[in-house]
């Protein structure tokens with residue numbers, strides 16, 4: 001699914017109005033019907049308190065109030081209005097509401113006029129103050145109202161976008177601004193880019209997309225560099241196994257991971273790689289780790305380093321279709337040298353670099369030029385910061401991500417709640433599977449193993465990264481059915497990979 005920019009969304013509205021064709025008031029009605037249905041389904045028989053502004057987001061709120069009232073829901077509407085006139089469609093919806101239920105509405109022009117005390121604790125607050133038309137941070141009356149709503153214990157549902165939040169996060173949206181903290185956001189047609197950023201996404205709560213029938217052909221034709229990964233897309237990418245295939249068809253992966261005291265990284269990455277369908281796996285480990293890996297992962301072959309404790313040499317690379325390097329490696333001088341020599345000796349093998357592999361790159365920036373094109377780097381935010389420097393805000397982080405991938409012609413999987421895979425041309429795929437239970441030691445090592453396993457099976461780097469991240473998150477979500485966010489471990493995630501594949505279908 002595309003994530004269009006604010007101007008594209010405005011153009012999409014206009015295009016739909018002209019080409020469907022549908023009048024803007026009817027489009028608003030259609031949007032409001034969707035919102036009201038969702039509210040009635042999610043909050044059956046609850047009472048609602050709807051805060052509306054003067055633009056079309058307010059118009060939506062007024063229309064939603066009328067629909068809910070038609071279904072005999074108890075609704076209070078608070079129109080927050082400075083001197084600004086209502087938009088044409090908001091004005092029509094105000095008249096319609098006044099005709100059906102004039103007593104549900106109160107208009108406030110000063111903060112003191114809002115009687116927050118009379119809002120019942122179990123009422124659902126609907127936030128329809130501002131939508132995608134927000135042009136500056138909230139101040140005055142609107143800021144006070146939003147601050148006061150945020151103090152209430154009630155659940156808040158935002159229409160389209162939490163009021164005060166910019167659809168595309170920028171320097172205006174610096175922290176400290178007043179923004180509704182929604183429990184749920186019902187976003188029209190597509191999520192907004194700011195939903196995916198930690199600094200701004202924390203205001204959105206759970207978001208759901210409502211398909212209000214905006215022109216699909218227009219969306220299809222829009223240039224776009226931000227996408228949300230869908231299950232449908234993953235299903236299309238999954239490679240089915242022919243009946244007469246054999247393990248030679250599924251590649252031979254090499255995992256260079258683990259060192260003295262960190263053999264767990266090798267075990268976790270190896271187990272995840274095997275559970276991702278690789279045909280053969282060789283784990284390269286320090287001499288000292290031989291017995292450990294052989295007994296913990298009997299399915300893997302081993303390549304033993306001459307060093308007792310660290311990675312200092314590598315086997316003949318020509319045997320392998322994909323290489324994963326980094327988890328638990330350490331950054332000893334000889335390890336750095338071996339890593340550099342390996343980069344110099346790579347032919348056509350696909351490559352994943354994680355953890356200490358990335359830290360070695362940030363401490364030896366000249367090595368970045370040796371990373372082969374289309375390699376996949378999988379940093380968490382701290383590792384990424386070491387590579388590109390400190391960013392000012394999340395939007396800056398995203399632009400550094402694109403620049404980095406373009407400069408070095410690599411894929412970067414920047415991990416987080418919404419892990420983003422950025423391609424060498426700067427296209428970003430946001431992943432929505434996964435949960436905070438996955439913030440646990442070794443969870444990233446599992447991802448390295450999964451992506452390496454997929455690469456070995458001939459998934460392209462883009463496919464391996466996007467599918468791998470999706471599967472990893474899905475397995476984490478399935479693990480959460482048995483475990484809690486606290487108790488989940490990396491091995492729990494790996495044990496659910498099979499079920500995650502099955503869920504893709």
Ligand SMILES: NC(=O)C1=CN([C@@H]2O[C@H](COP(=O)(O)OP(=O)(O)OC[C@H]3O[C@@H](n4cnc5c(N)ncnc54)[C@H](O)[C@@H]3O)[C@@H](O)[C@H]2O)[C@@H](O)CC1
Pocket residue numbers: 013014024027028031053054055056057058059060087129130131132133134135136137138139142159160161188
């Ligand atoms: N145009 C369409 O076809 C549709 C639009 N829809 C709704 O329309 C919304 C966008 O409507 P609008 O463009 O009217 O935008 P808003 O409803 O977000 O309001 C924008 C208005 O508020 C003013 N404003 C912006 N920032 C302000 C601030 N910080 N303090 C005070 N006033 C401020 C603007 O000058 C403008 O008058 C969407 O989010 C969605 O909810 C839906 O009805 C679906 C269809």
Ligand SMILES: Nc1ncnc2c1ncn2[C@@H]1O[C@H](COP(=O)(O)OP(=O)(O)O)[C@@H](O)[C@H]1O
Pocket residue numbers: 355379380415416417418419433434435436437438439440441442443444445446447472
């Ligand atoms: N809040 C979260 N929601 C979803 N996924 C998460 C969350 N926190 C962490 N993860 C995932 O868990 C993994 C953690 O990786 P990483 O930090 O490299 O762990 P480690 O270094 O311990 O292996 C990443 O894939 C990340 O996307």
Ligand SMILES: [K+]
Pocket residue numbers: 057127128129130131158159160161162163
């Ligand atoms: K809103």
